Amino acid sequence: MKKALIFLSMMIAMPAYAASVVATVNGKPITDTDVTSRTTLMAKQGKTSSDNRRVALNAIIDDAVKLAHASSVGAAPSDEDVDKELKKMNLGELTAAEKDMARSALKSEIAWQVLVAHTIVPTIDVTADEINAEKTSLATEHGLPIEMTIVRLVDIPDAVAKKLTKPKSCDDAIKMAENLGGAPQKFTAMQYELAADVRERVAGLKKLTWSTRVDGNVLLVCDAKKTKEYGDLDNIIKQNAIFKSAMFQADQQLKQLRRKAVIVINDDRYKL
Numbered sequence: 195m196k197k198a199l200i201f202l203s204m205m206i207a208m209p210a211y212a213a214s215v216v217a218t219v220n221g222k223p224i225t226d227t228d229v230t231s232r233t234t235l236m237a238k239q240g241k242t243s244s245d246n247r248r249v250a251l252n253a254i255i256d257d258a259v260k261l262a263h264a265s266s267v268g269a270a271p272s273d274e275d276v277d278k279e280l281k282k283m284n285l286g287e288l289t290a291a292e293k294d295m296a297r298s299a300l301k302s303e304i305a306w307q308v309l310v311a312h313t314i315v316p317t318i319d320v321t322a323d324e325i326n327a328e329k330t331s332l333a334t335e336h337g338l339p340i341e342m343t344i345v346r347l348v349d350i351p352d353a354v355a356k357k358l359t360k361p362k363s364c365d366d367a368i369k370m371a372e373n374l375g376g377a378p379q380k381f382t383a384m385q386y387e388l389a390a391d392v393r394e395r396v397a398g399l400k401k402l403t404w405s406t407r408v409d410g411n412v413l414l415v416c417d418a419k420k421t422k423e424y425g426d427l428d429n430i431i432k433q434n435a436i437f438k439s440a441m442f443q444a445d446q447q448l449k450q451l452r453r454k455a456v457i458v459i460n461d462d463r464y465k466l
Contacts, residue, residue, distance in 0.1 A: 264305030337386025364416030
């Protein structure tokens with residue numbers, strides 16, 4: 195009876211998390227309660243998955259790896275900075291465990307952003323060719339801040355389309371179309387406002403050059419004017435290209451850090 199009481203007292207004295215540790219990162223435990231808190235936070239941020247708990251555990255592991263690396267190079271943010279950012283997130287009412295999890299996740303993310311900004315971004319160079327390639331892709335897929343005046347001929351026979359020659363001006367193009375029996379439509383619009391099929395056809399079309407006939411329609415760009423917003427486009431594209439490249443390199447670095455970390459999954463339900 196005495197031995198039974200001693201064993202019971204030892205069980206009571208054990209840490210509360212001991213029976214629910216599902217993983218460790220460099221010896222630091224991650225409990226089932228931690229995972230539950232993370233899934234709740236994910237839901238409040240609109241992040242759902244058919245495999246929420248494993249996704250949550252993976253995120254917690256990433257946080258631990260990121261923060262450990264950031265701390266080793268002095269890039270971890272202060273608790274005051276973390277709390278300021280946490281207030282801006284408007285996550286609503288949180289339990290103590292959820293708030294601790296949110297603070298830990300945010301601290302890791304801030305630290306990682308600082309590392310990326312100071313160690314990866316400065317190493318990335320975007321060439322003029324890359325900017326132009328991105329601009330061409332953007333023009334085709336979404337359109338650019340360019341005001342375009344277009345002449346469109348609808349439902350014209352192929353024989354008529356073949357008679358269209360290069361006009362000297364927009365008015366000349368309209369007169370040419372009318373002389374061939376066409377009813378030209380002239381309109382002005384921003385390139386990004388055009389229908390996808392029209393935008394794709396005019397994106398690379400030279401000024402005052404008839405397009406090929408598609409579904410009985412022919413297009414011609416009379417004029418194209420770059421708007422004020424266009425002046426900032428190169429810089430915006432460059433920053434986006436740098437960001438994409440930086441995020442890719444950061445992901446590769448995180449994978450390397452995870453390989454170096456001692457990660458142990460204790461619960462088969464959470465095997466990654």
